[in-house]
Amino acid sequence: MAKVGALGLAWLCFALLATSSHADPKAIPIDAIEVVPPGTPVESPPSPPASPPPPPATVGSPVFAPIAPIVAPISGPVSSTPAVGKVMFWDEFYTNFGDKNTVFPGTPTGSTIQLGLDNTTGSGFRSKYPYLYGHLSMKLKLVGGNSAGTVTSYYLASVFTKWCELDFEFLGNVSGQPYILQTNVFSEGKGDREQRIYLWFDPSADYHSYGILWNEKLILFLVDDVVIRVYHNVAGLGSEYPPYLTYQPMYIYSSIWNGEKWATRGGADKTDWSQQPFLASYTEFDVENACKVKGENDNEINVCNEQLKTSSYNDAAHQTLTDVQIEDLRRTRDQYIIYDYCTDAKRFNVTPVECAINWP
Numbered sequence: 207m208a209k210v211g212a213l214g215l216a217w218l219c220f221a222l223l224a225t226s227s228h229a230d231p232k233a234i235p236i237d238a239i240e241v242v243p244p245g246t247p248v249e250s251p252p253s254p255p256a257s258p259p260p261p262p263a264t265v266g267s268p269v270f271a272p273i274a275p276i277v278a279p280i281s282g283p284v285s286s287t288p289a290v291g292k293v294m295f296w297d298e299f300y301t302n303f304g305d306k307n308t309v310f311p312g313t314p315t316g317s318t319i320q321l322g323l324d325n326t327t328g329s330g331f332r333s334k335y336p337y338l339y340g341h342l343s344m345k346l347k348l349v350g351g352n353s354a355g356t357v358t359s360y361y362l363a364s365v366f367t368k369w370c371e372l373d374f375e376f377l378g379n380v381s382g383q384p385y386i387l388q389t390n391v392f393s394e395g396k397g398d399r400e401q402r403i404y405l406w407f408d409p410s411a412d413y414h415s416y417g418i419l420w421n422e423k424l425i426l427f428l429v430d431d432v433v434i435r436v437y438h439n440v441a442g443l444g445s446e447y448p449p450y451l452t453y454q455p456m457y458i459y460s461s462i463w464n465g466e467k468w469a470t471r472g473g474a475d476k477t478d479w480s481q482q483p484f485l486a487s488y489t490e491f492d493v494e495n496a497c498k499v500k501g502e503n504d505n506e507i508n509v510c511n512e513q514l515k516t517s518s519y520n521d522a523a524h525q526t527l528t529d530v531q532i533e534d535l536r537r538t539r540d541q542y543i544i545y546d547y548c549t550d551a552k553r554f555n556v557t558p559v560e561c562a563i564n565w566p
Contacts, residue, residue, distance in 0.1 A: 293491045295319050295331075299458070304329025307483065318489040323349075323356060323462045324482045330461030333493070336364065338455040338510040340496020341519045343417025343428065346376075347487045348385060350410035353378025355466030355477030358486045360416055364454035368395035372425065372456070374416050376409065377402075377469045378484075385409050386544065389427050391437050393448045398553070401435060402545035403538060413489060421520040425451065426531075433531040434538050438563050446559055453507060455499040462486050495519060532566045539565060 294316040301308050307322035307329040321329040348358055356378035363371040371392035376385050384404050391399045407414065419426040427435035439450040462484065466477040477484075495518060497510035514520045527535070539546075547553065548561035 293493060295491065298335075298491060298493050299331045299333050302330055302332045302459075303327070303461075311487070312489070318487055320485055320487045321358075321460070321462045322483040322485050323464060324484075325479045328461060328463035330359075330459065330463075331488075332460075333458035335498045335500055336455030336457045337362070337493065337496045338453075338499055338507060339420050339422070339514050339517070339519065340493075341417065341419045342458065342496050343415050343490075343492045344460075344488055345413040345415050345490040346409070347413045348376050348410045349378060349462070349484045349486050352381045352478050352481050353385070353410070353484060354380045354470040354475040355464060356462060356484050357465035357469050358462045360458075360460045360488075362418060362420075362456035362458055363392075364456045366394075366454050370394065370451040370454045370456060371397070372418055372420070372427075372451075374427070377465070379470055380475055387429075387434075388545075389435050391425070391451075393451060396448065398547060399437075399558070400545065400547050401543060403434060403542040404544060405429065406542065413487070415490070417492070419519055419524060420451070421517075421524055422450075422452065422514060423520075423525045424527075426524075433527070433534050434542075436527060436531075436535060436564055436566075438560070440560055440563055448558075448560055455507070455510075458493070460488055527566065535566050 294314070295310065295318075296316050299319075301319075304321070304327045307324060307327060308331075309320045309322075310316055310318065311320055312318040319331065321331070323329065342362070344360065346358070346360060349356055358376040358378075359374065361371060361373040361375070363369055369392060371390070373388070373390040373392075375388040375390070377388055379385060385408075386402050387405055387409075388400055388402045390397055390401075415428070415430050417428040417431075419428060423439050425437040426433050427437075439452075440447040441450040441452075464477055466475075467473045470476075497513045497517075499506045499510060518524075548557060548565065
């Protein structure tokens with residue numbers, strides 16, 4: 207079966223999975239973490255796997271390095287308090303688990319959603335439709351104070367058996383220590399491409415924008431419009447290169463859940479439940495500049511491929527990195543990165559081939 211022709215089958219499989227139940231994630235063996243999202247609540251409906259945690263950190267690893275103070279921003283706009291976006295939450299999203307821990311503060315109702323985590327469940331939401339290419343973003347304000355053990359996520363994922371996924375995962379920390387932002391890329395079911403950075407601001411003090419720009423040439427991970435990571439389409443360079451994310455529409459997911467087994471210093475710092483509930487807020491849901499896939503047939507994919515040709519997210523300015531983006535990436539690598547799969551000789555005997563291309 208051709209890849210594009212598998213779209214309808216994938217939707218059918220997803221519908222069938224929705225009737226199945228989930229086992230307690232605490233009983234999942236370590237060798238299964240790549241196909242089962244750690245920390246997914248028992249009552250959570252089926253969803254694509256979230257990023258697996260990297261191997262447990264050891265003393266002397268970057269995760270245990272002395273914590274640097276938050277420093278001046280790289281570039282890009284200063285964060286702002288939430289404004290009423292063009293898209294209300296209910297227009298494009300719905301809560302998919304933990305309803306009792308979700309509220310809609312602010313005016314008008316639906317401009318902001320607050321997700322909560324307590325010792326019974328986390329919470330999350332999902333887009334009504336998947337997207338194929340585009341510039342997608344939203345603003346987040348993370349858990350303040352002692353957030354150790356918590357994981358707040360914002361990611362795109364398909365529902366294919368060999369799925370594609372683009373992750374932002376915010377790993378909480380003890381009071382006074384900075385958050386760690388972990389990004390990951392899954393291509394046809396293969397992940398293990400984690401990168402971790404410190405942010406140059408306190409993400410719990412205000413709202414900041416996190417986004418993905420995705421076209422046929424590259425994928426940009428953006429924080430306040432600053433590029434912190436790029437993933438190039440290198441599939442045409444040879445069979446040894448990973449396949450690009452081209453034919454699988456991806457849903458938008460966001461959630462907060464308990465990841466105390468691995469999230470903070472490799473599991474050394476646990477979730478302090480005396481601080482519950484842990485609250486994270488999302489606003490300014492921007493999905494307008496992307497191709498929404500509403501149907502279950504291959505023609506929808508063709509529509510998105512045609513739209514791509516004339517879209518702003520695939521114009522000449524977004525085919526390659528600008529000089530400013532190159533400098534931002536270099537500054538991220540030199541000043542903010544604390545873990546990079548590309549330099550992890552313990553996990554990879556040979557450096558993954560895409561690494562030489564994805565860092566300028």
